[in-house]
C-alpha cells in the first residue's frame with residue numbers, strides 16, 4: 001500500500017473531484033459535505049469514466065397512505081455517483097450500485113493528513 | 122444544489138468527445154482493434170445543429186421559408202416523453218455536445234463523428250439523423266417528403282462526399298410511396314450511400330403493393346432496406362407509459378415487431394428473395410420471442426401465410442440485425458441462445474448508436490465469452506463489409522498508429 005498525495009484540502013472544493021493515477025488505476029477523489037471518498041474511475045458496466053459525471057441525490061417515489069402516488073423527491077441523504085456514459089448510479093457512501101449491490105466501483109481509502117488529501121492504494 | 126447540474130466533475134474544461142471516451146480508447150488498444158476492421162452500422166448525429174443548412178436544401182421555396190422560420194427544435198417538458206433521454210443531465214454528452222469545439226473545416230458533423238469513431242476503434246460508420254427519426258409522426262406528408270429529400274441531399278453533398286469513412290442508409294418517407302421511388306432513383310448511386318432506411322414507427326403496412334416498385338429497385342441494385350426502430354410518443358398504446366424507460370423499452374422493439382410480422386406473413390421474403398433487410402436498434406431479445414410466436418402459430422394457420430415455404434424463424438435467420446442495445450441479462454444463457462437463434466456469426470452487425478444514451482462499445486461484442494475470435498470479428502466488421510460490399514481498408518488513424526508501432530500498414 002502506498003499513500004499518494006492528491007492535493008491540499010483547500011484545492012478540492014466541496015462537491016468536486018480530483019483524478020490521480022496510482023499504478024494502473026485511475027482514482028477519483030470526491031469531497032462531499034466534508035468527507036472524502038475514493039473510487040476507481042472505471043465503471044463495471046462498459047468501462048466508462050464513472051466518476052467524471054454528475055453527483056445526484058437518489059430519486060424516491062413518494063407513496064402515501066393506501067398506496068397513493070404522491071410524486072417524487074430527491075433523497076439528499078443518499079448521494080449517487082452517476083456514470084456519464086449510460087447513467088449507472090453508484091452510492092457515494094460505499095460505491096455500490098444503487099440497486100444491484102453485487103456491482104460496484106473499486107473503493108480506496110482517502111484521508112487527510114496535515115492539511116493534505118491522500119489516497120491509499 | 123448545483124451538483125445536479127454541475128456534477129462532481131473537475132473544474133469546467135468544456136466538453137471533448139475524445140476525453141469522454143478515453144476509456145474506450147484504452148479498450149481499443151488493449152483489445153488490438155488496430156488489427157482488424159470495425160464497422161458500426163447504426164450511429165447518429167444531431168442534424169438539428171445543421172438545420173439551417175439542411176433547410177437550404179428544401180426544394181419547395183414556401184416550405185423552405187417555413188422551415189427556416191420555425192426551425193426544428195424540440196419543445197420543453199410538456200412536449201413529449203422523449204425529451205429527457207439524457208436523464209436530466211446525468212448522461213453528460215447531451216448537454217456537453219453544444220460546448221464541444223470543432224475547427225471550421227471539415228464540417229462539424231464530420232469532426233464529431235471521427236472523434237468518437239477513433240476513440241472506439243471504429244473504421245467505418247453508417248450514420249443516421251436523430252430528431253428526424255420522428256419525422257414520420259408529422260401529419261403533413263409534404264413536409265415529410267420535403268425534409269427527407271433535403272436531408273438526404275445535404276447528407277450526400279456535405280458529409281458523405283467529404284469523408285469515405287462515413288456512410289448512410291438514406292431516409293425513405295414511407296408515407297409517400299412515389300417519393301420513396303424518386304429518392305431511391307436520385308440518390309442510390311451517390312458516394313457513401315449503402316442502402317435505404319425506414320424509421321419503423323410508420324403507420325403504414327410494409328406489404329402494401331404501393332411499395333413494390335421501391336423494393337424491386339433496391340433488390341435490383343443490391344441495396345439493403347433497413348428498419349430503424351423509434352418510439353412515437355404520440356402512439357395511443359405507448360401514451361399509457363409515463364416514464365421514458367417504459368416508452369423506450371417497449372416502443373423500440375414494438376414497431377419493428379409489427380413490420381417484421383407483416384413482412385414474414387405476407388411472404389415478402391419470397392416476393393423479393395434477393396432484397397436484404399436489416400432490423401436496427403430494437404435490441405435482440407425480441408427476435409427469439411417473435412420467432413417462437415410466429416413458428417407456433419404458423420404451424421396451425423399455414424393458410425394465413427400461403428407464400429411461406431419454410432417456418433417464419435427460418436426466414437428471420439437469414440435477415441440481418443444490428444446489435445445495440447444488446448440486453449445484459451441476469452441469465453447469460455439467454456443471450457447465448459439468442460445468438461444461436463439468429464445465426465449471429467453471419468447475421469449480426471455491430472452497432473454503437475453513439476452518441477445516444479444507451480450506446481454500446483465494441484467491447485460489448487468483443488468480450489462475450491461464448492464467441493471465438495472469428496465470430497467476434499465477423500460481427501464487429503466482416504458481416505457488414507460483405508453485406509454493404511465495402512473495402513477492408515483500416516481507418517487512417519489506425520494505419521498511422523500501426524505504422525508508428527513499426528507494424529505493417
Ligand code: FES
Nearest residue numbers: 043045046048083
Ligand atoms: S459504462 Fe458506466 S454506465 Fe455504462
